[in-house]
Amino acid sequence: MKQPSAFVDRMLYILLVPAMFVSLYLIFIWSPIEKQMGASQKIFYFHVSTAWVAFLAFFVVGYYCVLTLKKPTESRFIKAGISAEIGVVFTTITLLTGMIWGKSAWNTWWTWEPRLVTVLILLFIYIAYLFVRKMEGTWEKIAKLSAVFGIIGCINVPIVFMAIRWWNTKLHPVVFGEGKNQSGGGVEPDMLVTLLFCIGTITLLYLFMMRKGIEIEKMRLTVRKAKSKVIEKLAS
Amino acid sequence: MKIILADALTIAAKDLRNELKSKQTIGMMIIFSSLVILIFSFAFDPTNNTVKAIIPGLIWVITIFSGLLGLNRSFISEQENDSLTGLRVAPIDPSSIFLGKVVANLVLVIIVQLISIPILFLLFDYRFHGEMIWFLLIVLTATIGFIVIGTFLAALAANAKNSEMLLPVLLLPLLSPLMIGAVQATKIVLEQEGMKDAVSWLQLMAAYDLLFFAACFFLFEYLMEGS
Numbered sequence: 001m002k003q004p005s006a007f008v009d010r011m012l013y014i015l016l017v018p019a020m021f022v023s024l025y026l027i028f029i030w031s032p033i034e035k036q037m038g039a040s041q042k043i044f045y046f047h048v049s050t051a052w053v054a055f056l057a058f059f060v061v062g063y064y065c066v067l068t069l070k071k072p073t074e075s076r077f078i079k080a081g082i083s084a085e086i087g088v089v090f091t092t093i094t095l096l097t098g099m100i101w102g103k104s105a106w107n108t109w110w111t112w113e114p115r116l117v118t119v120l121i122l123l124f125i126y127i128a129y130l131f132v133r134k135m136e137g138t139w140e141k142i143a144k145l146s147a148v149f150g151i152i153g154c155i156n157v158p159i160v161f162m163a164i165r166w167w168n169t170k171l172h173p174v175v176f177g178e179g180k181n182q183s184g185g186g187v188e189p190d191m192l193v194t195l196l197f198c199i200g201t202i203t204l205l206y207l208f209m210m211r212k213g214i215e216i217e218k219m220r221l222t223v224r225k226a227k228s229k230v231i232e233k234l235a236s
Numbered sequence: 237m238k239i240i241l242a243d244a245l246t247i248a249a250k251d252l253r254n255e256l257k258s259k260q261t262i263g264m265m266i267i268f269s270s271l272v273i274l275i276f277s278f279a280f281d282p283t284n285n286t287v288k289a290i291i292p293g294l295i296w297v298i299t300i301f302s303g304l305l306g307l308n309r310s311f312i313s314e315q316e317n318d319s320l321t322g323l324r325v326a327p328i329d330p331s332s333i334f335l336g337k338v339v340a341n342l343v344l345v346i347i348v349q350l351i352s353i354p355i356l357f358l359l360f361d362y363r364f365h366g367e368m369i370w371f372l373l374i375v376l377t378a379t380i381g382f383i384v385i386g387t388f389l390a391a392l393a394a395n396a397k398n399s400e401m402l403l404p405v406l407l408l409p410l411l412s413p414l415m416i417g418a419v420q421a422t423k424i425v426l427e428q429e430g431m432k433d434a435v436s437w438l439q440l441m442a443a444y445d446l447l448f449f450a451a452c453f454f455l456f457e458y459l460m461e462g463s
Contacts, residue, residue: 069458124409131405135396145392148455149406152388155451156410159444163413166440167420 005215012208019201023194031194040104045195047097049202050090051119057087057206058122058157061129065150068143074221075214077143080150082213084129086206091123114165121160125153240335243328247336251310252343261309262344269302269352273359282360291362292422296415298352299379300408303345307386308403310337311394320394323460330457334387342383349375366425370434374425377438378418381445385410388452391459417441 027045034041064080098116099109110116132146255262276294280287314320323333353375357364364371389406393399421437424430 069455121409121412124405128406128409131402132392132396135402137395141395144458144461145395148458149389149392151455152385152410152448152451155447156413159413159447163416163440166436167416 005211009208009211009215012204012211016201016204016208019197019204023198023201026194026197031190034191040101043097043101045198046202047094047101048195049199050097051094052199053202053206054087054090054094054119054122056203057083057090058126058154060210061087061126061150062154065147065154068147069151072140072143072147074139075218077139077146078214078217078221079210080147081130081133082210082217084126084133084150085213086209088123088126088130090202090206091119091126094119095123112164112167114161117164118157118161122157125156129153240329240332243332244335244339247323247333248339248343251337251340254313255340255344261306262347265302265305265344265348266351268305269298269348270355272298272301273352273356277359287360288362291356291360292419292426294356294360295353295375295422296378296418298356299345299349300382300411300415302348302352303341303382303386304404304407306341306344306348307383307390307407308393308400310341310387311390312399315394330460331453333460334391334453334456337391338383338387341387342380345379345383346376349379364426366428370425370431371422374418374421374434374438374441377441377445378414378421381414381441381448382411384445384449384452385414388448388456388459391456395459414441414444417444 023045027042031042031045033039060083061080064076064083068076068080095116098119102111103109129146129150132149133142135142135145273294276297280290311320314323324330356362386403386407389410390399390403393402393406396402417437417440421434421441424434424437
């Protein structure tokens with residue numbers, strides 16, 4: 001691989017590892033304990049940051065899908081795929097941390113609230129997108145098909161959110177108001193700093209994973225090409 | 237635009253004539269929807285009064301499940317004798333293929349609904365009190381949305397070997413906002429609650445229909461390009 005790319009990777013790594021430890025320190029030691037929920041609120045920092053990255057990854061997928069439709073290139077296709085894979089991981093983490101938090105804060109694992117359901121459907125769309133990419137055929141064809149699906153999926157997410165918000169506010173009492181504890185009104189400044197730092201760290205993690213994933217995928221492609229070349233040579 | 241419509245109608249007529257002769261897909265869809273009702277009557281006791289509350293949901297479960305069967309066939313059947321390539325190289329706009337397939341599928345699903353919804357009301361001993369016009373309007377709006385996005389994804393999934401399995405996985409998450417609207421609006425009409433809410437759900441569904449129709453209409457040619 002080229003030199004500058006390796007340098008960027010190393011820099012990201014050097015930044016990421018301390019940032020992770022610092023954010024752990026900020027979460028567990030530095031930031032104050034929330035009054036009502038106690039220590040269980042700490043999961044909130046990772047929950048919000050992974051949710052943010054899940055949506056970010058989704059928009060990256062949408063962005064590269066549009067680009068792929070404009071002009072299909074291998075690297076755009078790979079980028080969209082890697083972003084979707086990372087998106088699945090982060091969406092799952094968001095759901096799991098949210099459930100743990102919900103159990104301790106609301107005393108229920110799951111509630112049909114707009115944000116929860118949107119994230120769940122987002123996960124399903126991600127997985128469906130990955131299924132489309134696993135189809136047989138030339139990569140140009142799959143790139144086109146998956147890009148089309150990615151765009152349709154992107155259009156869908158805001159509508160899902162609106163529909164579920166309507167569903168819940170019009171026909172059921174609103175059980176959990178806007179931003180249960182923090183995100184709406186009063187965020188402690190210390191908590192906000194921790195939260196922002198966490199979001200930064202997780203975004204960095206996303207970037208790092210993205211770069212690594214792209215590199216691995218490209219290596220895989222190179223190996224596959226070399227393999228088919230060898231097979232051709234042996235056959236002829 | 238006129239040419240696209242005329243071509244679309246030709247394709248739809250071809251599909252429907254084909255269906256009229258074989259009656260394979262539509263027969264299967266109707267039988268399947270009746271079977272779903274049967275299974276549901278085992279799952280939820282129809283003599284129980286509270287079961288009336290799930291009727292709006294059942295209407296849509298039946299529509300989606302039986303509709304999926306028809307959607308699966310609509311492009312797979314074109315692969316025999318490579319007719320899809322024939323359509324693709326024909327001197328027509330790709331969008332007219334989409335439009336034609338949408339019309340054909342819509343007709344099929346509406347026929348199935350015309351038979352299965354009365355059967356559902358009959359077997360569950362449900363007395364219809366709501367306003368017929370609104371009920372039909374809601375059913376039609378939601379069905380159009382379902383068929384538009386379903387036809388599009390069926391064309392996409394037809395490229396895969398396991399398209400029968402792939403289509404529901406692709407379709408159901410995208411369908412979720414439409415289904416929320418459809419079930420809620422149907423419930424409001426059947427239980428004769430405030431019509432204002434039903435109208436706003438109807439607006440949401442109409443917006444969904446238009447948005448996805450436009451998106452699918454323009455993206456469809458990318459699906460047809462690939463070999």
